[in-house]
Amino acid sequence: MKDHLQVIGFDADDTLWLNESYYQETGQKFYQLLSPYLSCEEAEKELFKTEMGNMELYGYGAKAYILSIIETALRVTENRVGANIISEIITLCKELLNKPVVLLDGIADILEQLSHSDYRVIMVTKGDLLDQERKLNKSNIAQYFHHIEIVSDKKESDYIKLLERLSITPEHFLMVGNSLKSDVLPVINIGGYGVHIPHEMTWAHEKTEMEERPDRFWKIEHISELRSILELNK
């Protein structure tokens, strides 16, 4: 089975580079701004509620996140929040978009090694188009990818469309990522392969459960373990 593999897809946020920690840091600063009105726990719960309500309309990414933060501030204070707080939120937005790109441990090594193999390596990420492009450009690893795909969602139908466009069938495709829900489950369900590499911080929206299946789904703790799965050292 594994002999058929031709294309390795990598998720980006929290698989190649730090992301969720920046969002959580921004969230914490926002909860502090709201602390005269409600507790951190309540603020977090209310923000998540706003985000889920806006998901279909706003999608993923920093601009969507900040618009939901502003809406939450207005809603929970019944429009009593001061304009200076909103102004600080806009500043948080710009800071979030300007964060440095920090590669996760071992990523540069494995991509370098893959570049000498027969595998085609692609990046499949969801989120804001411009923001993801900017992160890729800052990352210094863009040259390792044969193809970059920035999608609005990662459902089965999104992967089917992507593989059709690349003229490959699912049994030739393995996806590596930190989200079971977005990176592994949909790919397994259409007949592909998945490697789950959990990140210490995973957004509540991405959490799901799934049993390991040694024939098409592996869970690893460090990206270097991908070598033995792909038999890169043989």
Add this chain to the structure above:
Amino acid sequence: MKDHLQVIGFDADDTLWLNESYYQETGQKFYQLLSPYLSCEEAEKELFKTEMGNMELYGYGAKAYILSIIETALRVTENRVGANIISEIITLCKELLNKPVVLLDGIADILEQLSHSDYRVIMVTKGDLLDQERKLNKSNIAQYFHHIEIVSDKKESDYIKLLERLSITPEHFLMVGNSLKSDVLPVINIGGYGVHIPHEMTWAHEKTEMEERPDRFWKIEHISELRSILELNK
């Protein structure tokens, strides 16, 4: 020369469907909200200034526009604007994202006719990924396009990358759009062909001048004139 043409690219906003008028409508409502503080003309000028300042960080699209509107409201009032006004701006944002997709006159006909020709038809649009996908899905013309490309910008380098990805050379490519700056100029500059179809409303950021060149650049007033350029009736 024209005999070489194989691929016809269409811009989307204000080429296939109404867009700028929705933004201007949203802008007008925002200027009204700010009218206790400054005139419509001043508000428009200040918003444009904010948008240009944020362009590199936020890019194009409705979420970027609304974040710039909020920032403008805060800046010009020196944070004196009320939270209820910010709340109304959030509502304007959701209304803008939920606008119906109205095809421009003659678009469905020309796409239908092109679908029976040998030309491959693609859509090349910049803006927010999810928003542009939503508009395409609402438009009922998605089936006419062999490929949809949503890009973060439309500079020469963006067109070069796109054509490489589609394995075509510029001399086989003609782009149709309402923006000389984004749809025609960069394509001509890399050796392709362009058709400019001005729309009554064009965003100030997209305005530029260019002389017609009957060998590779045509200006038309109605999309039906594309028929004679492409010799669709022969």
